[in-house]
Amino acid sequence: DDLGFEGRLRDVLVGARHGAADRHDQVVIRRGRLLVMNRMTVMKDGRLLGSVTTLRDRTELAELEREIGSFRSSSELLRAQAHEFANQLHTISGLIQIGEQDEVVRYIRALNQRRQSLDVTLARRVRDTAIAALLMAKSSLAAERKVSLRISAGTALGRLAPEDAADLATVIGNLVDNAVDAAASDDDTGDAWVEVELRQDASSVEVVVRDSGPGLPPEVAREVFAHGFTTKAAQEGERGIGLALTKLVCERHSGEISVANTADGAMFTAHMPLGHPADVAPEGVPG
Template sequence: MVVTSRRSTLAGQLLALQLVVIVVVLVAIAALSVAQSAATFDRVEGRRVAALAEQLADNPLVRTQLGEPAPGETLAPLVQTIRTQSGVTSVTIADADGIVVSSTDPLLTRGRLPLGSAGVADGRSWSGELRLNGSLELVAQVPVLGAEPQNLGRQLGVVVIGEASPTLQQRALDASSHLAIYLGLASVVGLLGSWLLARRIKRQTLGLEPREIAGLAEHREAMLYGIAEGVIALDPHDRVTLVNAVGLRLLDLPEECVGATLTELGVEGRLGEVLTGGARDEVVLRRGRVLVLNRMSVTKDGRRLGSVTTLRDRTELAQLEREMGSFRSSTELLRAQAHEFANQLHTISGLIQIGEYDEVVQYVEALADHRESLDLTLTSRIHDTAVAALLMAKSAQAAERRVRLRVSERTGLGRLEAEDAADIATVVGNLVDNALDAAAVADAGDDAWVEVELRHDTSTVEIVVRDSGPGIAPELAQEVFTRGFTTKAAEGGERGIGLALTRLVCKRHGGEVSVANTPDGAMFVARLTVGRPMEPVDARERVDA
């Protein structure tokens, strides 16, 4: 049989602790009362026995008889009378040699009187506790001085008046007649208060025991610091109450940020609005990172306790999208060309079926001339293959959406390093996609257009994308980059992180991106600093190749 010991509850432990405290306090109060009673006894009774001893030492009978040969018989009635009248414990008279000549305690008679101080033999008075015949008494010893001319001023003996010191029990009883009542009332009040305190603490801890609370805390720590997402909690005053390691890293906060407000931590602008607002899946840029935030308010019993926000880092995903941009562009180009070639083959097939063979030859030659013209236009102005291929793909996409994509005559772009080319392609692709969206939904028919202009010097590439769309609302001129909007202005929808990624790429290259409205539509201008350009390839050599 296994015997399990039942642990005491938190309320029980608190109650036991309070009981111990109450007992200690009561014992201290009782000890203080006893000590105060002893001090009062010593002060009051000490004065009384000292006064009685002085009166007895000044008694003429005592002065005259102490000089006689046998004073005990004469002084015995006086000693008994003083004891009876004053109620003291003992009255003792000794001669000049310290031999007791008369005493209410027969055992002291004929014996040597114990002195409390050596000064008593020299004529000085003394009072204090002294053990006489095994009994502890509060005594006063006063010398008897001669009054006759022949022995004037000479010490004739000593008078001792003693009062038995009370026991500890007697002092406790004498301390206060209501001490027991006071201690009882204090015990009842203490017990009641301890019980109420234990109940209150149990309610505040939701009935959980210390080991259960410790377990919850351990599980919370394991959960917060084990997940890959960042977590930050705020109180109703926007003070940080909790943040895990991932949250510290994503928000770039100091280690000692708990207890500080968002303003004190320098969290302002768009990030501060999202952390204190109520939005979900909000895209925010923070120190070169693309973050997605989800905020949830915390309430209990109708009382707002604060909020908890989770953070996901999409920077790596955005980087992956950038790296896949060239592959996606090639895929889009092949898809668009396949669709275009299918239409052209259907046309050729129809001409052959109706016997228009000369028309077939002319149609094929016209297609070849158009393709050669398009290739020459791009390759003569854009010498970087990745960017040129991207614009060819976007041209096919634009044709499908009945939007004319044209390259400005002022365009000129040399060959770039592979990393710079990928970043330029990312910026161009995002800006052209947004421009195509804006131009396509403007319902301009065959007049919809998008124009791309690339200018390249020794260290800078400037990208200008214009469209015939409705433009950008003035109040969104900066929000489109901080919130991660696309420029699909006609719908005003929030579609991703295209422009947010564009701005990140530009800033990483020491540049910036801006937007402005023109009479025709919107114009985006992006500037990037790139490495030294490579030698351009002649357009004719590219065509021959």
């Protein structure tokens, strides 16, 4: 209390949130640092002596993970595409074996149209190659989990300075990953989807990620970004790191991130001012 700590940091230190026996890792953002904290009470002969809290500074490690994210995305894309192509070849082989040659032609045409549709959409609406490649990779990975990744008709993004593109990729990648998790876990119909919308003006980019998942409980929606805390951090570890890093990246650009429930699921909105002038923007978007 004398140090003026408040919010999530104080809750973890005093054990107010989950009780004295809680030993789960908690994620806290403090003065631009991403901390993973773990609190354990100390008992002797049934008497409470105090507590021990360990703090691990994950800021540099999280930023290193962000820097190698483009390489990871490329390898994940190749793996996902290999898996997708193998499944398609098995389908074609099976149709040929049962003598359905006409169906083979229709199937191949449908595959080609679907792929061309995504390629054309990204090429027309997302001019930054790093972001376009990331979305292509996430589309293949989502398809593996039977989730359709859509690019909103309102999307328009120009080429960005490398530093801005790297930070924006962190934000988009983490939000899409969480949305795919939510949509895949709540789908029994095969209609799971995630929609990404990128809007750019002369000084900032706004990222909106919607999903068909179950949404967030009201109490979680209120506090999920309030103090750098994420509920999933306590339950699933690394996924909480991703959301906390997303918040940290936005704040370093003097931006913000919020989450709300919609009629379909959850909607995350991140606003990130650009630290470097945009290069060439698509039609209708200031350069």
